[in-house]
Amino acid sequence: MRNLLLRCYPARWQARYGDEFEAILDEAPLGPFDVADILLGALDARLRRRGQSTDIVQRREFFMSLRIGGIAATVAALIWTVLGFATGSQQGQPFGGGVAILAFAGLLALLVAVTGLSAFQARSHPKLIWTAFALIAAGTVAMAAGAAADLADVVAAGWNVVLVAFGGLAALLGSALFGLATFRNSTLSRQAAALLVAGPATGALALMVAPVALDLAYLVMFPAVICLLAGWFALGVSAIRLDRVTSAPRPA
Amino acid sequence: MDHKKPGFGRFTEPSLLILVSLSNGPKHGYAIMQDVEQGSGRPMGAGTLYAALARLEDLGLVEPLPPVDRRRPYRLTAVGASELAEQLRGLSAFVDQGLRQLGESQP
Numbered sequence: 001m002r003n004l005l006l007r008c009y010p011a012r013w014q015a016r017y018g019d020e021f022e023a024i025l026d027e028a029p030l031g032p033f034d035v036a037d038i039l040l041g042a043l044d045a046r047l048r049r050r051g052q053s054t055d056i057v058q059r060r061e062f063f064m065s066l067r068i069g070g071i072a073a074t075v076a077a078l079i080w081t082v083l084g085f086a087t088g089s090q091q092g093q094p095f096g097g098g099v100a101i102l103a104f105a106g107l108l109a110l111l112v113a114v115t116g117l118s119a120f121q122a123r124s125h126p127k128l129i130w131t132a133f134a135l136i137a138a139g140t141v142a143m144a145a146g147a148a149a150d151l152a153d154v155v156a157a158g159w160n161v162v163l164v165a166f167g168g169l170a171a172l173l174g175s176a177l178f179g180l181a182t183f184r185n186s187t188l189s190r191q192a193a194a195l196l197v198a199g200p201a202t203g204a205l206a207l208m209v210a211p212v213a214l215d216l217a218y219l220v221m222f223p224a225v226i227c228l229l230a231g232w233f234a235l236g237v238s239a240i241r242l243d244r245v246t247s248a249p250r251p252a
Numbered sequence: 253m254d255h256k257k258p259g260f261g262r263f264t265e266p267s268l269l270i271l272v273s274l275s276n277g278p279k280h281g282y283a284i285m286q287d288v289e290q291g292s293g294r295p296m297g298a299g300t301l302y303a304a305l306a307r308l309e310d311l312g313l314v315e316p317l318p319p320v321d322r323r324r325p326y327r328l329t330a331v332g333a334s335e336l337a338e339q340l341r342g343l344s345a346f347v348d349q350g351l352r353q354l355g356e357s358q359p
Contacts (some may be wrong), residue, residue, distance in 0.1 A: 013306075017302055017306070019319070019322045019324075020280070020281055020319065020322060020323060020324040021281070021298065021302060022322065023280075023281075023282070023321070023322035023323050024281045024282045024285070024298050024301075025298060027282045028282060028285065028298060033295070033297065034297045034298065034299075036297075037297025037298065037299040037300055038297065038298055038299035039299070040299055040300075041297070041298070041299025041300060041302055041303045042299065044299075044303045045303065045306070048306075119295040119297070120295060123289075123295060
């Protein structure tokens with residue numbers, strides 16, 4: 001992966017900085033935030049080499065990543081809330097065409113959120129963060145396949161339901177692991193992180209209860225979903241607020 | 253003379269953090285990253301670090317030293333030290349003004 005990242009830079013840049021850059025990549029634990037940062041750095045190097053530059057690449061700061069991650073987390077929570085209402089009102093009916101597409105959009109936002117908000121945690125818990133990222137990425141791919149199955153009208157085969165269910169479970173597990181790393185790191189909101197862990201844990205309890213008491217399982221699943229959505233929303237808001245506090249406008 | 257003065261328009265925050273980190277002696281890339289993270293509490297990615305370092309080097313504010321193993325230390329140039337001092341004085345004046353205004357508005 002390190003070689004792949006290095007190859008994203010122009011050849012002349014690699015000849016000048018390649019050795020020392022590789023030494024840094026060998027020493028520093030890399031998380032999704034770092035990979036995104038290196039890819040943006042490579043884009044910046046290529047644009048500079050061509051005498052072009054964009055403001056986004058030039059003026060990006062650490063808190064921009066935090067802001068993007070925070071916004072993505074709140075957007076994901078909102079999409080999943082809408083999705084909850086949409087599927088709740090269609091109880092007992094087959095998935096509508098838009099459900100997988102909406103769920104895919106929600107997971108994609110979650111992937112952006114994990115990337116933008118993982119800078120602190122990836123330093124201390126790189127394995128947890130990468131596992132969370134991999135699970136949510138796998139869930140996103142499954143959701144995309146589910147959406148494609150919907151669009152291709154192969155709903156009768158039931159594949160879309162399997163893919164959507166897998167995507168949902170992967171998102172739950174990924175959220176729990178990300179919440180755990182965030183809670184341990186304690187730079188972002190610990191309360192929000194605790195909700196991210198509590199939601200999937202309660203959801204797992206509901207799944208265990210389901211074979212013997214379905215009504216109770218529904219009852220337990222409701223707070224689990226609320227915890228998860230509230231966790232992502234609160235984490236997103238806390239990241240945006242952290243950004244606002246630091247980059248407040250200067251007085252005239 | 254103003255047109256020769258290097259500006260901080262690009263990578264404003266990372267450039268300043270790197271220059272401050274180098275102000276107490278030469279450091280290689282990973283040491284700068286650690287220093288910035290400890291000092292500011294903000295992680296700096298390797299992509300941001302080298303994008304800013306390349307610009308600072310082009311502007312003549314920092315210069316590379318011979319590598320030790322694969323690590324290459326960087327140090328502030330005289331121009332870099334003078335530009336950093338000017339930037340910090342500007343920030344200090346801004347902080348003083350802010351604190352003064354805050355004091356005046358407090359009952």
